[in-house]
Amino acid sequence: xxxxRWVREHLVLLLGLAVLAYTFVPIAVVVLMSFNDPAARNxxxxxxxxxxxxxxxCEDPSMCKALGLSFRIGLLSTLxxxxxxxxxxxxxxxxxxxxxxxxxxxxxxxxxxxEIVMGSSLLTLFVASGASGHLGFWTIFxxxxxxxxxxxxxxxxxxxxxxxxxxxxxxxxxYATPSQTFWRVTFPLVFPGILGAALLxxxxxxxxxxxxxxxxxxxxxxxxxxxGAYRVGVPMQVNVxxxxxxxxxxxxxxxxxxxxxxxxxxxx
Amino acid sequence: xxxLAENGPQNGPDNAAGTDAGGAASADGLRLAxxxxxxxxxxxxxxxxxxxxxxxxxxxxxxxSGCGKTTTLRMVAGLERxxxxxxxxxxxxxxxxKPHQRPVNTVxxxxxxxxxxxxxxxxxxxxxxxxxxxxxxxxxxxxxxxELDTQARKRPAQLSGGQQQRxxxxxxxxxxxxxxxxxxxxxxxDLKLRRSMQLEIKRIQMEVGLTFMHVTHDQExxxxxxxxxxxxxxxxxxxxxxxSELYENPRSTFVANFLGQSNLIEGTVLSRAADVVTVDMHxxxxxxxxxxxxxxxxRGWVGIRPEKVLIGGEGEALDAPGNTIPGxxxxxxxxxxxxxxxxxxxxxxxxxxxxxQNTGRTxxxxxxxxxxxxxxxxxxxxxDIHQSAAAGVEQGDDD
Numbered sequence: 321x322x323x324x325r326w327v328r329e330h331l332v333l334l335l336g337l338a339v340l341a342y343t344f345v346p347i348a349v350v351v352l353m354s355f356n357d358p359a360a361r362n363x364x365x366x367x368x369x370x371x372x373x374x375x376x377x378c379e380d381p382s383m384c385k386a387l388g389l390s391f392r393i394g395l396l397s398t399l400x401x402x403x404x405x406x407x408x409x410x411x412x413x414x415x416x417x418x419x420x421x422x423x424x425x426x427x428x429x430x431x432x433x434x435e436i437v438m439g440s441s442l443l444t445l446f447v448a449s450g451a452s453g454h455l456g457f458w459t460i461f462x463x464x465x466x467x468x469x470x471x472x473x474x475x476x477x478x479x480x481x482x483x484x485x486x487x488x489x490x491x492x493x494x495y496a497t498p499s500q501t502f503w504r505v506t507f508p509l510v511f512p513g514i515l516g517a518a519l520l521x522x523x524x525x526x527x528x529x530x531x532x533x534x535x536x537x538x539x540x541x542x543x544x545x546x547x548g549a550y551r552v553g554v555p556m557q558v559n560v561x562x563x564x565x566x567x568x569x570x571x572x573x574x575x576x577x578x579x580x581x582x583x584x585x586x587x588x
Numbered sequence: 589x590x591x592l593a594e595n596g597p598q599n600g601p602d603n604a605a606g607t608d609a610g611g612a613a614s615a616d617g618l619r620l621a622x623x624x625x626x627x628x629x630x631x632x633x634x635x636x637x638x639x640x641x642x643x644x645x646x647x648x649x650x651x652x653s654g655c656g657k658t659t660t661l662r663m664v665a666g667l668e669r670x671x672x673x674x675x676x677x678x679x680x681x682x683x684x685x686k687p688h689q690r691p692v693n694t695v696x697x698x699x700x701x702x703x704x705x706x707x708x709x710x711x712x713x714x715x716x717x718x719x720x721x722x723x724x725x726x727x728x729x730x731x732x733x734x735e736l737d738t739q740a741r742k743r744p745a746q747l748s749g750g751q752q753q754r755x756x757x758x759x760x761x762x763x764x765x766x767x768x769x770x771x772x773x774x775x776x777x778d779l780k781l782r783r784s785m786q787l788e789i790k791r792i793q794m795e796v797g798l799t800f801m802h803v804t805h806d807q808e809x810x811x812x813x814x815x816x817x818x819x820x821x822x823x824x825x826x827x828x829x830x831x832s833e834l835y836e837n838p839r840s841t842f843v844a845n846f847l848g849q850s851n852l853i854e855g856t857v858l859s860r861a862a863d864v865v866t867v868d869m870h871x872x873x874x875x876x877x878x879x880x881x882x883x884x885x886x887r888g889w890v891g892i893r894p895e896k897v898l899i900g901g902e903g904e905a906l907d908a909p910g911n912t913i914p915g916x917x918x919x920x921x922x923x924x925x926x927x928x929x930x931x932x933x934x935x936x937x938x939x940x941x942x943x944x945q946n947t948g949r950t951x952x953x954x955x956x957x958x959x960x961x962x963x964x965x966x967x968x969x970x971x972d973i974h975q976s977a978a979a980g981v982e983q984g985d986d987d
Contacts, residue, residue, distance in 0.1 A: 484698070484700065486696050486698060486700040487700050487702060487703075489665075489667050489687070489694075489696070489700065490694070490696055490700035490701075490702070491702075491713070492666075492667075492686070492687035492688045493665055493666075493667070493687050493688070493692070493693055493694045493760075494688075494693065494713045494714035494717060494759065494760075494763070495688045495714050495717040495718050495763070496688055496713075496717045497688055497717075498688075500717060501688075504713075505702060508704045509703070509704055
């Protein structure tokens with residue numbers, strides 16, 4: 321039975337392809353829909369090919385406004401959370417202080433707590449501290465920094481813990497001052513961890529709906545816009561944004577991979 | 589080695605001393621005085637260590653793990669703070685100087701090469717931090733010296749263990765430190781490579797003329813490489829001297845056992861003359877030169893190295909003016925090629941080791957055969973009976 325044997329020998333490959341298909345089909349649908357020319361607003365079927373969605377992304381200005389808000393909040397909270405989280409990770413790994421082990425444990429709490437609980441308790445906090453009339457950009461920003469922080473600390477901490485600390489001793493031994501040691505040795509070696517943490521922060525922030533929805537006041541972020549538009553029919557431009565985000569993140573990964581391959585090939 | 593002779597090191601205020609070969613040794617080399625390291629948990633790693641290392645010499649700190657040799661090295665490098673005592677280098681007190689302020693460089697046990705920099709930049713690191721000119725040419729010359737000139741643009745991970753070791757050496761050497769510290773740098777290499785690197789490092793040290801301080805638990809390595817060996821045990825230096833001096837005339841049972849192998853036989857002192865001490869050893873009288881007697885007690889350990897012991901059949905004339913010790917029985921024979929190692933059970937129940945060179949002059953003995961032992965009196969030594977006869981045994985083996 322040659323066919324049965326072929327299947328048996330390639331079972332792992334076939335399963336792998338099936339898993340890949342499983343993860344990529346939804347993305348393929350998003351890409352396809354970005355070229356859709358729908359017959360009606362709330363119909364989710366491919367009715368015809370058009371470049372109109374790509375040519376006029378901001379057909380609905382409120383969508384682009386929401387997108388802009390999400391980007392601003394995402395970038396700012398990433399910057400702040402990454403900086404604070406990196407410093408915290410250094411403190412947790414490199415310095416011995418009273419309460420270090422409790423801090424190490426507590427840092428997991430925001431990751432473990434259900435988002436709806438965090439969101440509502442934050443809202444309570446904001447309202448109780450008299451910020452109820454001012455919910456918006458800054459309250460969303462504060463909330464996002466809070467939940468991104470633990471992810472940054474955990475990511476950077478593991479990178480730092482895996483780093484050989486004799487490297488820093490070697491740098492000091494070779495006449496590097498403490499700040500030179502940090503910028504020439506520690507930082508470059510921890511940087512991949514910091515970059516990963518920043519990318520993770522941005523996507524967490526950009527993506528967040530539950531916490532944001534509770535603390536946004538009158539502001540609308542992109543996920544909130546999509547959620548609201550869903551009832552009357554999501555504009556096809558949402559798929560364009562999805563496709564762009566997908567392509568950009570794939571590009572980042574591919575460029576990084578090519579870079580490291582080129583480097584190792586040039587040296588071999 | 590012209591490249592290192594030019595462009596003096598930027599180290600210490602009295603840099604002129606480097607080119608001026610004269611000067612008092614105390615102001616020139618490395619001096620440790622009363623150096624002590626006690627950890628917060630109460631463990632004393634180094635206890636009141638005094639050590640004088642003249643400029644340009646090669647000293648090895650030898651001892652089992654936990655003896656304080658690495659802690660001593662790290663205090664010289666500035667990576668550990670001494671609890672008490674002072675470190676003086678080239679005339680200036682560096683006891684509390686930061687690591688980057690000391691004219692000292694270290695070859696780390698795991699090499700600690702910077703993984704994100706290529707070989708060239710690893711070697712150039714110290715020069716760049718000190719803003720030295722002419723980095724390119726100096727690094728090239730240094731890579732030539734360690735025969736890695738073709739590997740300059742590779743990353744450390746792409747090199748073999750032996751090559752990484754040479755990069756670590758080059759990275760430290762290029763700065764022409766007042767003292768180069770080597771922290772068990774050959775531990776990760778296989779035996780053959782280790783032997784060749786030992787000779788290589790010794791050659792480089794003689795070429796560049798810098799002071800080397802080498803930490804190791806491998807006694808053969810210490811003896812091959814260093815001019816002076818300091819045997820450390822439990823935070824103190826047990827004995828220090830030239831390798832042959834330490835080996836021939838150990839002052840404690842620890843040194844006798846840790847450096848090579850020794851037979852230690854209990855004996856009672858019968859008489860002490862000006863130049864010789866006579867000892868009764870289970871009924872046999874042996875003499876030990878006074879210079880090799882390291883106890884005032886009326887009992888002591890008579891020590892003799894296995895290769896100094898002569899072995900012969902019963903009644904056979906042995907080429908030694910000392911007394912013959914009869915009644916031995918061979919219990920084990922291991923043939924090693926150039927020599928044969930015998931274990932001989934003596935009438936008092938102790939087994940003695942005998943190394944016999946396979947010169948062909950004497951025949952081989954078989955297990956169970958009755959033999960007699962002897963040695964030249966000038967090779968024996970006498971140690972304090974209160975020291976353990978097992979001190980230092982088996983601790984020097986590679987782990």
